[in-house]
Amino acid sequence: MSAGTAHRQNSRLREWIFFYILSIIAALVLSAILVEATGGDWRPVMNALLDGSLRRPGRWGETLGTAAPMLLVALGTIISSKAGLINIGQEGQLFVGAAFATYFGFLLGGPGPLNVVLILIFGAVGGAAWAGVAALLKFWRNVPEVLSTLLLVTVGGQLVAYGLSQPWLLLAPLADRGNRNQVSTQLADDNRLPRPEIFGNEVPSAVFIAIALAAVVSVLLARTTWGFRLRMLGRNPRAAQRSGVGQTRYGAAALLLSGAFAGVAGAAMLAGGGFAFGNYQLVPGFSANIGWTGLLVALVAREKALVAIPVAFVFASLRTGSSFVGATGVEGRITDVIQGFLVLALLVPPAVMFLRERQRARAAATERV
């Protein structure tokens, strides 16, 4: 590489960093203005966020535990979007996955550690099945997956809630319900994912699973023939069709896999426990927007599995921090707003850079009509 191109790449990198920092600041300033405008004070909010996510004892373990399912969802999203498919129904796939995990976890009821693995696998199966409905609708009936996955979020949520009202499905026996009327039986102690203690923080082991899978997905997409074909399909479906990468086969596989990741995330939330995800049992609203957030993680990470790791951690920090914000007198949902502004702002730099790259490319190409 010549000194000239190295220099140019350097300055391009600086441009990237500059744009990104600028957008993050803009998003934060906008959020701060909103807090001030509604009569709050942004400084204590900031402090509460940091306390809740990192500084207070035990909190960063909690944040890691929250990041794990977000990361899992994001990994699935990355796989489907590499194949050019827009799966935005992870929230539903996650919930259905968790429901499958709950149902079969109890139905089979095998010995502890083995059952944990089964729970995760059935979570994957459930998520994949729910994404499979969208795949079926797309490749058989030509229904855009953007819309079917979205609509299936609501349907999935309602169906699981229905299951939670039926004793023959998910509803716990009367004795185990406590004072709630839509709740599943709690997972037995030996059916839970371990939470080892590291530096004074309980860390749900789902984190390690998620990070390992991030590495696997990264290699899968970048180094394997399958990943190569998937990328080909996403970038040019007609070239892929000619080259033996059928949209139905590879596209459906990508969609199912992406649902499976969301399902595993649901199962991991169920078996992993923690403050955020309840008490090893399924309840209505169990998915708790983790599917949506995981989707945003994937968008911000721009289809890069390893980048998704830190991004998931940041978004999880907003989540765990938000529970501390209420004490400052500002509504805790401000973190949803911060998150939204942040994602929106982070969309700008790549778009601007894309336009600039294209201008450069067009400038470099000779005239050809």
Added chain:
Amino acid sequence: MVSGSTDLPGAGSSMESAPAVDLRNITKRFGAVTACDQIDLALTRGRIHGILGENGAGKSTLMKILIGLVLPDEGSITIDGEATQIHSPLAAAELGIGMVHQHFSLVDPLTVWENVALGDAGRLDPNAIRNRIGNIADQYGLRIEPDARVGDLTAGLRQRVEIIKCLRRDPSIVIFDEPTSVLTPEESVQLFASLRQVVADEGRAVVLVSHKLDEVLHATDDITIMRQGKVVDRLLAADADAPTLARGMVGRDVSLRSERAALGVLAVDDPPVDHVLAQPDGTPVLEILGATAHAPDGRAVLNNFSLKLHAGEIVGIAGVEGNGQRELGDLLSSLISLDAGSVVVDGHKITPGRSGAMARAGVGVIPEDRHDSGIVLDMSLAENLILVDQSAVAPKGFIDHGALEAHANAMIEQFDIQCSGPHAPMWSLSGGNQQRVVLARELSQQPKVLVAAQPTRGLDVGAIEYMSDRLRAAADDGVAVLLISSELEEILDMSHRIVVMHAGRLVGEMPRADVDLERLGLMMGGATV
């Protein structure tokens, strides 16, 4: 070499009246490339001005400047004596400049009148537009049904719509951009006749942009030759002859047949010796039987089409664009399935439309539009070389990046691909080099059949020659080559055997040695003779 100084013969001063358009010193750079380098051009009312040059010479950019799609970096534009600037197609229309585009100006699902109205300003008045279309139709003999859907029309009629769309604003300056690429030879003659009428009756200035030497020589009054962004010669058509024009276009004497074909010279009478192939032996390598396929709107795009192709022969598919050639290419790329008929490659029946089936069976394709199914712009050059088959660089399902790079480097060298390296993104390559990547990939698969659809479109003469040589070499090595081209010159130059397609049907067939141009032209128009 002559750069665009103003005192050349024919630079406007010698014409009868003041120029309708006077471009001075027009320069346009795209990064390091100067597409137009200090161009002077004067157009006169009542005359047809031919702008001749090979692909990439800067003709299109110059015309885009005139039509307001591209802004020049330097230079002045004077219309009827008034200095002006043209910022948009709408502004150009207001100045009386209209263009008949080669591609991309009609919207299929809209009706004729809606298309004609597109790009105007002011209230939309369907009846006024219908009347105007009727008037133009009467005046120039361009009959058309204003309420027909443009998508249902043939290529020739679509061009008619395009011409009406341009004339409807009553432009005083009309630009025709490569107008004959979608016409049969006969239709071309008609077009030039009505062109004459437009010029003679109403004192319009007409520009004919073309890379076909013959066409410019016979249909124009004044000729400007461009090469590599510069004007290299200006002359009167009456004083010009083919060798002079050819020399101007390429910058050296032209003697080879294939070069002449690339410049658009029809050479009918002297089939080269090597084009008389010994009677092909025995079993065909590719056999298409009764292929029938329909477009979503029910129109038959392939209609009981049958063809046999033998090892070592080059068969040219002649025909006007839009008569099923694209679908034939798609069929052999596994992109469409058939409603009836079958495809047999080397004795094996191949399921049409099953992804990758044709490629696996040994059918290589250089597609008509390489961006459509030939390459993946957002992948690297090296990756584009293994789209079809990854087994060589990924023995166990894992891509070996060392092997990938080595493979790419070998191809870059063997096919002389200009690029910044094996990891260069595909979009950073020029069109000619992208085409070489496709060629490299398809030939390295050692295909039994090679489909080359419009393989030289948009390439300059050097690249055309390279491509033609490669295709001939492939045929010599025993590959059955199917050449699909709308350029008759190319078909005549390359093929051993010529078949003609019309409306998705095979209307005729003849060995190269027996070509009769008139008959060929009639067949392209759909006549069975």
Added chain:
Amino acid sequence: MGGFFQAFWDIASSNSTYLNGALFAAFLAFAATGEWVAERAGTLNISVEGMLLAGAFTSAVGYNITESMILALFCGVLGGLIIAGVQAEMSHRLTADQFVVGLTLNILVLGLAGFLDNEIQPATKLASSFDVPLLSDLPLIGQALFGQRWPFYVLYPLIPFTWWLVYRTRWGLELRSVGENPQSADVSGIDVNKRRRQSIYYAGFTSGLGGWFLIFGQIGLFEDSVIGGRGFIAIAAVIFGGWTLRGTLAGCIIFAGALSFRLSVQGLGYEVNSELLQSLPFIVTLLGMAIFAHRVRAPAALAQPFVRGLK
């Protein structure tokens, strides 16, 4: 089985089914009309959900401040337009992916509405009813179509106006050409991305109206869950309708039927699990698309960004 048919007949003959059905259909139609315009120009605009919610919220706040439903209408439109502005500028000026932008906007608006609703807690009420003389006396449909609260009637001029705009004006012609073949439109001298932005603004306008209608014409109070995914049903109606306005409205009516059926079943005291009933409209929508989506032809350039010189 007899019980089932009896129940079905009860529901189909009950006035409230039609009354509610018309309200749901009107709400969907406000959104779907604008969405249809945006899609004809080439944007599959999933932020319509966010536009509706923003419109509902800003109109509620507007009423809270001004105590005028007319001014609240303008506030609602403004809310829809703001979201449309972000969607339009980001996806058709900066060329960010339209789905990514739309999705993010939906989540952001939900967060904003939830946050600000708690901070402001706007008080609203329903508009007064207005019976159109004579027409409202028609059997079954009379009350449903002509006996509603007055915001309902805003829809009546909106639909023919939109039709006229798209099929009879130059703007509409250019809009359609941009959704079918942006390259040709560009060469013909049309600013492709500008038309696309404008079409999204139109979707923001009608969705803002839709949000306003929901608050003052149908439910009377704001919560952050008022839209509840029905924006997506409006998108489905456009696809179901094969990208024609007539078909889109038919889709709105069918999907609204499912929404209304749900209410009536409960209202008439039939015992059906409420969760299953809740998901019914969405299942009907999915089935509707499964049956019709492969028969219709989408605008050729739907969901494809346009950058000049980039095919």
